[in-house]
Amino acid sequence: MSTDEDVTTAGRFAALDRKLKASWEDLFARSRLLKTIQEGRIDKQLYAIYLMETYHYTLHNARNQALVGVRALDIGIPYLKFCFEHATEETGHEHMALHDLLALGLPKEALKIPPPLPMTEALIAYLYWISATGNPLRRLGYSFWAESSYDYVMPLINRVKEDLDLKPAQMTFFVAHSKIDEDHAEQVRRMITQNCKTEQDWQDVERAMTTSLRLMGNMMEEVYAEYERLRREQSPGYAFLGLMK
Template identity: 45%
Template structure:
């Protein structure tokens, strides 16, 4: 039993190292990370980010609940966690939407432009891993998503400074992080309690890396879309010029 606990602890630390390494690669080479730290943008850049965030976050409780429907393939307590976590995630996208409204953008959620291609890819992938394969592997997404605040503090600080943002503009990024602290602890418990095989840990690590990369791809496309706006090119986000240019 003691040896088993040691092995589980080691695998969890390896997962943390994998997450840290992926974030380090993003900080070193991702266009969006460097761009945000550069501070050469206006509130339209942040508005595009909020809209894309609204799009993918509103699906989180849906594909989390899908995992729980696979009852023959999972422990009861993990199924219960999935349902409870889905309920707690419901409506979190509204934080991003309210931040957008507080920037001065007057729009109804139903009138937001469709998500960018990279955002749709992230959403589709999360549905796929929730419905197929190892049901534990969705924890790889939650593992980094619920504990990302520590990795983005530098870019959040630059955003806040450059765009003169206050708490009413950053409820998703700041207030949401307080909620995520509890979720992060729960996810750690699920990992250590239910991951028993090498395949469990490897599939979770794979999803961690893929979803974090896909989210980074989304952010890179946010940069591209903002560049279209400032250069006068056609963009689904041209309506933001009315409010924020």
């Protein structure tokens, strides 16, 4: 890569990072879930609903990532390998979310997996859409923020751990991801550098990044709304959480 190309790529990443920072700031400003965590008011039921919805969308991440790989041959062998290897590494991570939910004190026999909330379904559907249609590179936009999210959310994870008095063994989903996502984030940046050749490629990555993060924020908001319904005894799907010890 020439010096001019290096400068251009660095500038594009700087712009992408600024856009991502602004998107996170917007999410923090409007999310009742995140504010509740920041203020030390989270309880086990709210965290459990978030974990269940995390289970739902994570269940599909390996599948939609692999779907990109099916379409990536025209991009190049390295990108195809990245898609399938990343999908393999993500397989089964949803079970860590269920493990952590049970570790909150819910008897295993009481666990009932409700359907995903509508905004969780919207996030899942969008990730399948960008994986199955359009530019095969654009799912990198989702990976770009998801694999680097700990830069923004680690203080919240630590606050949840402290306020709910959780051990690392009770937070396997976040502990495991925090260890592997740093390497994944570097891989994503490398794939973007190697494969985004046109202005449209970069725009597609940016749009998928901001849209998927906004949809994640919408999911978080619905998690909080469902928690409020649960407290009013108007959430049949999550009524089983009343059995937590």
